Amino acid sequence: MKIRIGIAGYGNLGRGVECAVQHAPDMELVALLTRREPASIQTHTGTPVYHMSDAEKLKDQIDVMILCGGSANDLPKQTPALARYFNVIDSFDTHAKIPEHFSQVDAACKQAGTVGVISVGWDPGMFSLNRALAQAILPNGQDYTFWGKGVSQGHSDAVRRIEGVKDARQYTIPVESALERVRRGENPMLTTREKHTRECFVVAEEGADLAKIETAIKTMPNYFADYDTTVHFISEEEMQKNHSGIPHGGMVFRCGVTGWEQEHRHIIEYSLKLDSNPEFTSSVLTAYARAAYRLHQEGQTGCKTVLDIAPAYLHPADAEQLRATLL
Amino acid sequence: MKIRIGIAGYGNLGRGVECAVQHAPDMELVALLTRREPASIQTHTGTPVYHMSDAEKLKDQIDVMILCGGSANDLPKQTPALARYFNVIDSFDTHAKIPEHFSQVDAACKQAGTVGVISVGWDPGMFSLNRALAQAILPNGQDYTFWGKGVSQGHSDAVRRIEGVKDARQYTIPVESALERVRRGENPMLTTREKHTRECFVVAEEGADLAKIETAIKTMPNYFADYDTTVHFISEEEMQKNHSGIPHGGMVFRCGVTGWEQEHRHIIEYSLKLDSNPEFTSSVLTAYARAAYRLHQEGQTGCKTVLDIAPAYLHPADAEQLRATLL
Numbered sequence: 001m002k003i004r005i006g007i008a009g010y011g012n013l014g015r016g017v018e019c020a021v022q023h024a025p026d027m028e029l030v031a032l033l034t035r036r037e038p039a040s041i042q043t044h045t046g047t048p049v050y051h052m053s054d055a056e057k058l059k060d061q062i063d064v065m066i067l068c069g070g071s072a073n074d075l076p077k078q079t080p081a082l083a084r085y086f087n088v089i090d091s092f093d094t095h096a097k098i099p100e101h102f103s104q105v106d107a108a109c110k111q112a113g114t115v116g117v118i119s120v121g122w123d124p125g126m127f128s129l130n131r132a133l134a135q136a137i138l139p140n141g142q143d144y145t146f147w148g149k150g151v152s153q154g155h156s157d158a159v160r161r162i163e164g165v166k167d168a169r170q171y172t173i174p175v176e177s178a179l180e181r182v183r184r185g186e187n188p189m190l191t192t193r194e195k196h197t198r199e200c201f202v203v204a205e206e207g208a209d210l211a212k213i214e215t216a217i218k219t220m221p222n223y224f225a226d227y228d229t230t231v232h233f234i235s236e237e238e239m240q241k242n243h244s245g246i247p248h249g250g251m252v253f254r255c256g257v258t259g260w261e262q263e264h265r266h267i268i269e270y271s272l273k274l275d276s277n278p279e280f281t282s283s284v285l286t287a288y289a290r291a292a293y294r295l296h297q298e299g300q301t302g303c304k305t306v307l308d309i310a311p312a313y314l315h316p317a318d319a320e321q322l323r324a325t326l327l
Numbered sequence: 328m329k330i331r332i333g334i335a336g337y338g339n340l341g342r343g344v345e346c347a348v349q350h351a352p353d354m355e356l357v358a359l360l361t362r363r364e365p366a367s368i369q370t371h372t373g374t375p376v377y378h379m380s381d382a383e384k385l386k387d388q389i390d391v392m393i394l395c396g397g398s399a400n401d402l403p404k405q406t407p408a409l410a411r412y413f414n415v416i417d418s419f420d421t422h423a424k425i426p427e428h429f430s431q432v433d434a435a436c437k438q439a440g441t442v443g444v445i446s447v448g449w450d451p452g453m454f455s456l457n458r459a460l461a462q463a464i465l466p467n468g469q470d471y472t473f474w475g476k477g478v479s480q481g482h483s484d485a486v487r488r489i490e491g492v493k494d495a496r497q498y499t500i501p502v503e504s505a506l507e508r509v510r511r512g513e514n515p516m517l518t519t520r521e522k523h524t525r526e527c528f529v530v531a532e533e534g535a536d537l538a539k540i541e542t543a544i545k546t547m548p549n550y551f552a553d554y555d556t557t558v559h560f561i562s563e564e565e566m567q568k569n570h571s572g573i574p575h576g577g578m579v580f581r582c583g584v585t586g587w588e589q590e591h592r593h594i595i596e597y598s599l600k601l602d603s604n605p606e607f608t609s610s611v612l613t614a615y616a617r618a619a620y621r622l623h624q625e626g627q628t629g630c631k632t633v634l635d636i637a638p639a640y641l642h643p644a645d646a647e648q649l650r651a652t653l654l
Contacts, residue, residue, distance in 0.1 A: 016585070019585065019586060019587055020585065023466055023467060023585075024466065025466075044587065095654065098650055098651070098654050099647070099650055099651050102650055119654050124654040126460070126464075128653045128654045129460075129638050130597075131653045132638045132639065132641070132642050132649060132653050133453070133456075133614075133638050133641060135642060135653075136614040136617070136638075136641035136642040136643070137453075137607075137610045137611050137614050137641070138610060139350055139351065139352075139643070140350060183600075185600075258343070258346065258347065258350075258603060258606040258607065258609075258610055259346060259603065259606055260346055260371065263602075264601075264602035264603040264606050265602045266599070266600065266601045266602060266603075266606075266607050266610075267598075267599070267600040267601075268597075268598075268599055269596070269597070269598040269599075269600075270457075270595075270596070270597050270598075271594075271595075271596040271597075271598070272593070272594070272595055272596075273510075273512075273593065273594040273596075274591075274593045274594075275590075275591035275592045275593060276585060276586065276591040276593075279585040279586055279591050279593075280464075280585065280591075280593050282585075283464045283465060283585055283593075284464050287460075287463040287464050290463070305650060305654060306638070306654075307637065307638045307639040307642075307646070307649050307650070307653070307654070308637050308638075308639055308646065309637050310634065310635050310636050310637045311456050311459045311460050311463075311633070311634045311635075312459065312634040312635055314459070314460060314463035314464070315459050315462060315463040315634075316463070316466070319634070319635065320426070322459060322634050323425055323426055323429055323632060323634070324425070324426050326455045326458045326459050326462075326634070327422065327425050327446050327451040327455045327632060327633075327634070
């Protein structure tokens with residue numbers, strides 16, 4: 001019997017999960033939930049679409065609901081609400097609010113007897129898992145995280161809100177020389193500016209004041225003021241042709257020492273190069289849906305994160321096969 | 328109360344664990360077990376030394392015994408034997424015999440009510456864990472493992488057994504161009520020879536036939552015949568000065584695709600650069616000792632591997648703190 005999956009929300013992430021479930025040997029997609037008019041949505045696989053308010057009716061048809069909404073407005077309400085009927089997975093990524101979200105999902109899951117896994121993806125997610133493992137192995141050391149090269153949706157949106165900007169794409173780029181220093185084991189102290197640069201591609205409205213737009217970008221507090229930023233004005237055609245992808249990635253390092261004189265240096269690096277940020281995140285969500293199902297089958301309930309789940313739960317093969325082939 | 332650790336075996340690995348335990352905030356080293364004459368061993372920290380046959384007497388004084396013997400002759404017997412009295416951790420690395428070792432340790436642990444964690448280190452160990460996670464996330468893809476640059480003890484020993492060789496050190500070196508092809512996402516088919524080269528530094532006996540030694544190395548089946556091997560004859564002084572370290576490392580890649588047309592490529596890379604292979608392995612063993620202790624406290628018993636243990640168990644901080652700081 002296959003694990004019966006539901007998807008809540010049909011944006012980039014939801015479409016990615018639809019595709020990932022199709023490629024999983026042990027899963028089937030049963031339903032899509034939406035807050036829009038269900039009839040207005042045609043899924044790629046022809047999966048039936050229901051209104052979010054009908055969730056309860058699907059209670060016995062779905063093992064794991066994968067939430068694909070946004071962290072700002074959707075997930076804080078939807079994840080605990082849907083945890084009343086299903087095991088749930090989300091990619092909640094507002095780092096500062098994770099403890100609060102955790103306790104709300106935990107309460108809902110425990111009351112309903114379901115399993116919730118929150119903040120699944122790559123950061124938070126696989127990067128968090130790697131930070132935890134590497135810190136545990138090398139307690140005397142230093143962490144570094146670099147992001148990119150990739151598109152930051154938040155920064156792209158911030159540029160789009162500037163007067164005179166029609167469209168924009170922002171790339172976060174790690175500074176190669178800083179990366180090299182970390183990889184060489186120098187354990188450098190790096191400022192925000194020394195770690196990443198930002199590159200913006202902007203389509204301006206006709207007649208807009210380009211110099212003013214560029215200044216507005218480069219001096220924007222929090223988003224750009226602390227970085228060296230480059231701004232390129234391009235045509236709509238060029239935007240469409242060269243910047244329609246959503247690549248991303250990054251690296252987590254732990255540089256630590258061992259030995260009585262701390263004389264031996266070790267560098268652990270976990271690195272991701274992703275052609276499609278949402279499709280990779282969807283793939284991580286789908287693997288953790290398998291874990292949530294298995295944990296629930298074992299009788300567990302409550303909220304978990306990637307830190308609480310053993311690797312074997314994510315893999316379709318059984319424990320014996322994994323030991324024989326992967327160890 | 329600190330986790331009370333014992334070490335069985337005092338070679339490079341045992342010494343590394345002694346140092347790692349000293350740097351762990353929540354552990355104390357209680358005893359060293361040896362098969363040698365206890366009085367002949369002086370530990371770095373002054374930890375008391377007992378004969379292996381006295382293990383049972385230490386039953387109530389030690390929470391986790393970390394086994395630091397060899398996979399060929401020590402661990403297959405010692406790990407199940409010591410699991411009768413303690414939670415145990417080992418670094419058993421004879422890949423083909425892991426299923427058999429697992430079932431013997433599992434039986435001993437279940438009978439005694441203890442937890443055993445086998446095959447802990449980096450390969451098997453962190454590399455296995457990363458293979459499992461990456462395969463689960465990217466089911467459509469290809470795995471690559473490279474080792475080095477680093478000293479292979481097995482290959483060094485093989486060279487030392489050749490007539491006329493006084494001392495030898497063998498480095499395994501990944502082929503840079505093959506690495507680059509994998510990192511670029513080419514998913515190449517690579518032969519053994521295309522992935523790694525081998526470099527040997529040899530101190531010959533006086534009057535030995537150097538050409539004969541070089542041929543004996545380069546044509547040695549299993550160890551060297553399938554590789555491009557370089558042999559350097561050096562003096563004892565040079566060996567001592569430049570080749571006394573035991574560095575190692577390597578990389579595990581998963582190169583996979585997502586999307587309806589499999590049009591998006593993703594590369595996951597986990598990479599280690601280690602100044603001291605035994606001290607890093609010791610650090611991994613020590614982190615998993617913490618996990619074994621906690622699992623046992625929860626009432627679990629039986630044999631586990633790194634695939635069966637959630638990351639949070641390894642880290643000294645509690646779950647709440649980890650969520651707040653690492654996610």
